[in-house]
Amino acid sequence: MKRKNAFIALLALSLFLYEAVYGQGEGEQILRPNTQTGDSLEIKDKIRNLEEIVVTGTRTEKTLANTPILTRVISSAQLRQNDFENIMDALEYTIPGLQFNSDPRGDNIRIQGLENKYLLILVDGERLSTTPGGPIDFERLSLSNVKQIEIIKGAASALYGSSAIGMTINIITKTPDRKLEGWAKTRYSRFNDWVLDASVGTAFRKITSQTLFYRNSHNGYDLTPESPQAFTKDPGTNMNIEQKFAWNHKKTQITASGIYYLTEVTNPGESVKNTHYKSNNKTLRVTATQHFADNHQLKVSYYGDFYTRNTIYQSTNESEKNATSDIQTLRILDTYTPSVSLQAIAGAEYNWNKDYNAIQYGEE
Numbered sequence: 576m577k578r579k580n581a582f583i584a585l586l587a588l589s590l591f592l593y594e595a596v597y598g599q600g601e602g603e604q605i606l607r608p609n610t611q612t613g614d615s616l617e618i619k620d621k622i623r624n625l626e627e628i629v630v631t632g633t634r635t636e637k638t639l640a641n642t643p644i645l646t647r648v649i650s651s652a653q654l655r656q657n658d659f660e661n662i663m664d665a666l667e668y669t670i671p672g673l674q675f676n677s678d679p680r681g682d683n684i685r686i687q688g689l690e691n692k693y694l695l696i697l698v699d700g701e702r703l704s705t706t707p708g709g710p711i712d713f714e715r716l717s718l719s720n721v722k723q724i725e726i727i728k729g730a731a732s733a734l735y736g737s738s739a740i741g742m743t744i745n746i747i748t749k750t751p752d753r754k755l756e757g758w759a760k761t762r763y764s765r766f767n768d769w770v771l772d773a774s775v776g777t778a779f780r781k782i783t784s785q786t787l788f789y790r791n792s793h794n795g796y797d798l799t800p801e802s803p804q805a806f807t808k809d810p811g812t813n814m815n816i817e818q819k820f821a822w823n824h825k826k827t828q829i830t831a832s833g834i835y836y837l838t839e840v841t842n843p844g845e846s847v848k849n850t851h852y853k854s855n856n857k858t859l860r861v862t863a864t865q866h867f868a869d870n871h872q873l874k875v876s877y878y879g880d881f882y883t884r885n886t887i888y889q890s891t892n893e894s895e896k897n898a899t900s901d902i903q904t905l906r907i908l909d910t911y912t913p914s915v916s917l918q919a920i921a922g923a924e925y926n927w928n929k930d931y932n933a934i935q936y937g938e939e
Contacts, residue, residue, distance in 0.1 A: 630700060630725070630745070649724040651749075660762075662713045662721070666744065670726060683710050689741035697735075697745040701860060704880040704902050714813045715836040715856065717789040719758060719772050722749045750821065751776030751783050768793040781824050787817040795843065806843045809851075813838035826866035834858040839887075853894065854884035870912040878904045897933040902926070 649669050659665040663675050663682060676683045684691050696703040696711055703711060725745040735743060757775035762768075769792050776785035795810040819832040836856040842848045862876040884898040908922035 630747075644727055647726040647728075649726070651722055654718065654721060654724075659718060661718055662716045662746065665718065665721075665724065669724075670742075682713050686742060693741040695735050695739040695743045697743065699748055699860075700745060701876075701878040701904070702735075702880075702902065703746075704856070704858075704882055704900060712813075712836075712838065712856075714791060714838065715815050715834075716746065717772055717774075717787060717815065719760060720748050720774060720787055722747045749785075750819075751778045751785050753777075754779055766794045766796045781822055783819075783821040783823075785817075785819045787815070787819075789815040797843070805846065809840050809842060811838065811840040828862075828864045830860075830862045832858075832860045842889075849889050850886050851889065852884055853887050854882065854898075857881045872910050874906075874908045874910075876904075876906045876908075878902075878906075899929070899931045901929040903928075 647669075649665065653669075654665055657665070657668065659668065667673055667675060670686070672686050674685045676685070684694050686694065691711065698716070703716075725747065727743040727745075729742070753776075755775075755777055758773065760770070760772040762770040762772075771788070771790045773789075774785060774787045777783065790813070792812040793808075793810065795806045795808045797805075798807040799805070813836070815834065815836045817832065817834045819830070821828065821830040834856065836858075837853075838855070839851070839853040841851045858881075859879045860877070862874065864872060864874045866872045880900075880902045882898075882900040883896060885894040886897045887894050904924065904926050906922065906924045908920065910918065910920050912918045
């Protein structure tokens, strides 16, 4: 049995009126240095943070001071300073009450009693697909390629749908800005946990390109040694390959990216199970932006994510498809800013979802 649903969400015309946060006279007095306490340095840092560009609250670029939606930003500098191992560590450390619970299908999130289906995870403004049943696999994301993380607490369903009732987290990735740049990292830790992380990118004239590779393998671990046939976290391997292109010509920008992600979760050596899971994701994103004037732009985007999970029979090494989840989104967004204090945003979005789970629906 298949379940298909399609809906058209018309993003209502929205007018955002906002005033500058700092006035002329009072702001100048605040910035006067206090040589005894050094308070001016702290205040300058806070004002500099307010000049950061965010996009999650309105789907358009705004400074943190001028966005009408309260947005928390985790910058790349903060991510480096804390030396997080992965995205989950960064989110757990910076968002109070956020909890992760991993299983072979991915990561389940809870915050203040709300589960996955009420929390929205975005990557560059597009929904990160969940596996059938709801978990999200954060292992497909490399922390090295994260520019910043934007967090909106509370409902954002007017822009993103019903799954954004509890919280919206938007993970913004980096874009090359030099003729040649890249990195190569490796990490080895307990339980034979081995990570390889590499990227090479270029920005030459009107074209930018970036290729990313990420691989992680581990033997799992067991917090219940009295039952060695079942581990707390099963052994597994995952690999992510991504290619991004961008073309910028005067008032026209076109970006395209493709991602292939493969993960396999096996069983402990003493397990009596004869099967394990192996899954893959294929993701395609294309965006075109046209600037008709300095205060008027039209953006058209397509996003497709196609997930397949297979059951592997270890005795014969044969595989059988047991779940799929396909998401496709087409969006048009028109932004007009006639004055500093007035902005009009209108758009339309079409979503197409197809889910299949052998346990629930039988044969596809």
